[in-house]
Amino acid sequence: xxxxxxxxESLIVPEGGMASLNCxxxxxNSQYFWWYRQHSGEGPKALMSIFSNGDKxxxxxxxxxxxxxxxxxxxxxxSQPSDSALYFCAVSANSGTYQRFGxxxxxxxxx
Amino acid sequence: xxxxxxxxxxxxxxxxxKVTLSCNQTNxxxxxxxxRQDTGHGLRLIHYSYGAGSTEKGDIPDGYKASRPSQENFxxxxxxxxxxxxxxxxxxxxxxxxxxxxxxxxxHGTKLSVL
Numbered sequence: 001x002x003x004x005x006x007x008x009e010s011l012i013v014p015e016g017g018m019a020s021l022n023c024x025x026x027x028x029n030s031q032y033f034w035w036y037r038q039h040s041g042e043g044p045k046a047l048m049s050i051f052s053n054g055d056k057x058x059x060x061x062x063x064x065x066x067x068x069x070x071x072x073x074x075x076x077x078x079s080q081p082s083d084s085a086l087y088f089c090a091v092s093a094n095s096g097t098y099q100r101f102g103x104x105x106x107x108x109x110x111x
Numbered sequence: 112x113x114x115x116x117x118x119x120x121x122x123x124x125x126x127x128x129k130v131t132l133s134c135n136q137t138n139x140x141x142x143x144x145x146x147r148q149d150t151g152h153g154l155r156l157i158h159y160s161y162g163a164g165s166t167e168k169g170d171i172p173d174g175y176k177a178s179r180p181s182q183e184n185f186x187x188x189x190x191x192x193x194x195x196x197x198x199x200x201x202x203x204x205x206x207x208x209x210x211x212x213x214x215x216x217x218x219h220g221t222k223l224s225v226l
Contacts, residue, residue, distance in 0.1 A: 032213055043201050043217030088153060101154035
C-alpha cells in the first residue's frame, strides 16, 4: 500500500522567509501530486498540483517533483502570517483514483 | 467555488450507539470521499463513491458503512460506535477527469466524540 510521509512535522519561519516542505511516497506508479492547505477549523483546500518532473511555480508557491527519487516538495517564498496552516501532500497513481494524503506539516510564520 | 456541506458540525455519541454523518455537494461531481483526520496520521480514506448507488472501501473501512443515495448526498454510518472512532471526519467531492478536475473540495468537517 502506498505510504506518503512528510517532513518536517512542524516548521517555524520568519515573515518574509522561505518555507520548504518535503514529501516522499513509496509507489513508483504514482502520477498525480497535489498540495493542500488547511487553516485551523476548516477543511483542506487545494493549493496546486504537479504532474511532471521539475518545477511548477504559481505566485509565491513553487512545487518540485522528482518521480525517480519518489519525492515532491513545496516552497513558499516571502512567507506571510496568513500562510500559517497545516500542509498536506496527496498522491494518486492514476487519473480518477483516490488520493492518499501524507502526515502533514504544520507551518507557523512569525512576524 | 464548489460547495460541500457536512452535518452535524459536532457530535457526541455513546459507545455502541449508531452514528450517521451526512454530506451534501452542489458541484455535480461524480466522486465523493470520506476521510478521517488524526494527529500523526494525516487524512485517511474510509469509503468513497463514483456515483449514486456505488460505494467502495478505502484504506480503513472497518467499523464504517457508506451510502450514496443520490449524486448530491453521501453518508457515513457507524453502526456500533467505539471510542477509537473519535476523530474529525471530512467529506470531499471531486470530478472524474484529467488534470485540474482531480482537485478535491472538502467540507468543514464533523468532530465526533464517542464516550
